[in-house]
Amino acid sequence: MPMLVNVKLYASFRTDRFAMESRHYPSETTIRDVVHELSLQEDELGTILVNSRRAGLHAHLADGDTLALFPVLSGG
Amino acid sequence: MKEIVQQYLQENATGDLVSWKCQLEASHRFSLPLAKTEELILEARLLPARYQRNRDTFSIEQQRKLFHSCVAVIGCGGLGGHIIESLARLGVGKIVAVDPDIFEEHNLNRQILSSVDFLGWSKVALAATRVADINPAITLIPVKAAFTAKNGKELLQNVDLAADALDTVASRLELAEVCEEIKIPLVHGAIAGWFGQVLTQYPGERTLQRLYENLSQSIGAEKKLGNPAFTPAVIAGIEVAEICKVLLGSGQGQTGRIISVNLQDMEMEKIEI
Structure with a gap:
């Protein structure tokens, strides 16, 4: 069953991508699959919220989930 | 003695405002430190004239509360410099400034306490000079040391709140743990490029620890994006607004979330975490 996931990107992850989109994915899609699909570097990933x-990269997404991806910000 | 000083202040006030000149004269005449004179002015329900544009955002009672507060600013770079500047102008009575570093050329693009004449000088020493220039009734305690889990408890002794202006995830997590241990609130800020974030947490909430869970060794986006002048100014400003609310007791109920700021899209979003 295909599912609809609201994907929200923050800070520099939006550059050349989007701020928020409802996207279709096959069932069993993990967060890592979405990260790869969006060409985000795993080592640049900060907080992941579902x-x-x-949540961790290995977690499966469910229909209607909102996935938020943040880069690590740590400058002062 | 106290009554005599306050009578002098009353007699020389314009309305309820005590001018800086009068505050200086009172300190001189009665051999009192400027901080003590400020305390007596506020106790007499008068207002040092320098704070007249703080009202009615803050009442005299709230101004007094700020004066009797002590905030530790951990890191005196981009965020910390702006935070210290604002706290001193607001009238927060005591500031503990912690940073091991000296000013270098690459700080000049954004760090308000840096200037070409003082490259190579200690950041906390210049913070003390700056605060003495802005508001000599405020006490700044400079600590030229790195904040660690080991010295943290001692550095934050008798502090009401810690402001995070550090520049690594690992040191931020250490600060959060010390604040948790000694049960004081923490206001966090971090920046990279056009982007920044702020969060406030009270003991027991552990929002920052959740935010950076498993990320202690991560390299922040700022390594690639740098830190332009405007981002620390904005994020430090939001941190100081949060600090005021916590010190004045109106910060409850606004925690458990990060404030994500995007200056490229001009968006500010509260995100529950």
Whole structure:
């Protein structure tokens, strides 16, 4: 069953991509699959939130989930 | 003695405003430190005239509360310099400034305490000079040291709140743990390029620890994007607004979230975490 996931990108991840899109994915899609599809570098990934909760790259997404991806910001 | 000083201040006030000249004269006449005179002015429900544009954002009672507050600013670079400047202008009575570094040329693009004449000088020493120039009634305690899990408890002794102006994830996590241990609130800020984030947490909330979980060795986006002048100014400003709310007791109920700021798209979003 294809599913619809709201993908939100923050800070520099938006550059040449998008701020928010509802995207179709096949079932069993993991966060890592989405990260690769969007050509994001895993080592640049910071906080990953699924429905406002921290999640890991291996986690599976479900229909209606909101996935938010942040780069690490640590400058002062 | 206190009554005599306050009577002098009352007699020389314009309305309820005490001019800087009068504050200096009172300190001189009664051999009091400027900080003590400021305390007596506020206690008499008068207002040092320098704070007249703080109202009615802050009442005299709130101004007094700020004066009796102590904030530790951990890191005195881009964020920390702006935070210290604002706290001193606001009238926060005591600031502990912690940073091991000296100013270098690559700081000049954004760090408000840096200038060409003082390259090679200690950041915390210049913070003390700057605060003495802006508001001599404020006490700044300079600590030329790196914040660590080891010295953290001692550095934050008698501090009401810590402001995170550090520049690595690992040191931020250490700061958050010390704040947790000694049970003080923490206001966090971080920047990279056009982007920044702020969060406020009270003991027990661990929002920052959740945000950076498993990321302690990560390299921040700022290594690639740099830090232009405007981003630390904006993020430090938001941090100081958060600091004021916490010090004045109105910060509850606005935690458990990060404020994500994107100056390229001009967006500010509160994100629950």
